[in-house]
Amino acid sequence: GAVVSQHPSRVICKSGTSVKIECRSLDFQATTMFWYRQFPKKSLMLMATSNEGSKATYEQGVEKDKFLINHASLTLSTLTVTSAHPEDSSFYICSARTVNWHEQYFGPGTRLTVT
Amino acid sequence: AQKVTQAQTEISVVEKEDVTLDCVYETRDTTYYLFWYKQPPSGELVFLIRRNSFDEQNEISGRYSWNFQKSTSSFNFTITASQVVDSAVYFCALSESPAGGTSYGKLTFGQGTILTVHP
Numbered sequence: 001g002a003v004v005s006q007h008p009s010r011v012i013c014k015s016g017t018s019v020k021i022e023c024r025s026l027d028f029q030a031t032t033m034f035w036y037r038q039f040p041k042k043s044l045m046l047m048a049t050s051n052e053g054s055k056a057t058y059e060q061g062v063e064k065d066k067f068l069i070n071h072a073s074l075t076l077s078t079l080t081v082t083s084a085h086p087e088d089s090s091f092y093i094c095s096a097r098t099v100n101w102h103e104q105y106f107g108p109g110t111r112l113t114v115t
Numbered sequence: 116a117q118k119v120t121q122a123q124t125e126i127s128v129v130e131k132e133d134v135t136l137d138c139v140y141e142t143r144d145t146t147y148y149l150f151w152y153k154q155p156p157s158g159e160l161v162f163l164i165r166r167n168s169f170d171e172q173n174e175i176s177g178r179y180s181w182n183f184q185k186s187t188s189s190f191n192f193t194i195t196a197s198q199v200v201d202s203a204v205y206f207c208a209l210s211e212s213p214a215g216g217t218s219y220g221k222l223t224f225g226q227g228t229i230l231t232v233h234p
Contacts, residue, residue, distance in 0.1 A: 032220060034220075034221055034222070041229075042226075042227075043206065043224045043225065043226045043227050044160075044206070044222075044224045045224075046221050046222070046223075049221055091158055093158075093160065095222075097220045103165075104210075104220060104222065105162075106152075106159070106160040106162075108157075108158070108159040109158045109159060109160075111158070
């Protein structure tokens with residue numbers, strides 16, 4: 001099946017710094033990528049939908065100025081957590097959708113710890 | 116709005132037992148897709164199955180089977196003869212097919228069921 005990678009897999013940063021997470025579709029073009037957040041022992045919550053060449057669509061309650069999303073190409077979307085705080089510590093997972101809207105492939109996730 | 120409910124927070128069984136994970140969904144759309152994912156401790160989501168709303172046939176894949184019933188809006192997942200390696204969190208998810216827009220395909224996840232299989 002299609003492969004989606006995320007980098008880094010784990011990151012620890014200090015409070016107040018910014019962290020960028022990359023999501024890449026390795027063997028297909030993804031016009032749409034989704035960013036999810038998962039707290040420990042909780043479900044995945046959609047943060048935003050990222051479409052190549054246009055602004056991301058954020059879910060209600062997600063601060064777009066805090067979670068900057070860029071989808072500059074058909075194979076890469078980035079999520080930047082700006083001025084990170086300990087409450088931003090979480091597991092961030094991206095997924096990429098193929099031309100068939102119902103086919104979606106998940107990345108391995110990025111575990112962010114803010115100290 | 117779409118919603119997925121997995122009422123079982125945690126299930127614990129002994130190896131070789133059969134176990135059924137429940138999933139109930141809500142949607143206004145007539146066209147939608149249902150999914151099951153497995154999330155082992157590593158965190159990576161493992162795709163198990165996708166079922167569209169027009170296909171109510173039950174499916175069996177090895178020790179896994181799924182029962183889709185539109186009448187009760189349920190999409191239950193059964194593991195037969197469970198094994199320790201089946202221990203994970205299992206998520207049921209729903210994706211609607213809206214008429215347009217750029218965010219179609221987004222998934223709504225259930226709360227997840229933690230399955231522990233003891234040797």
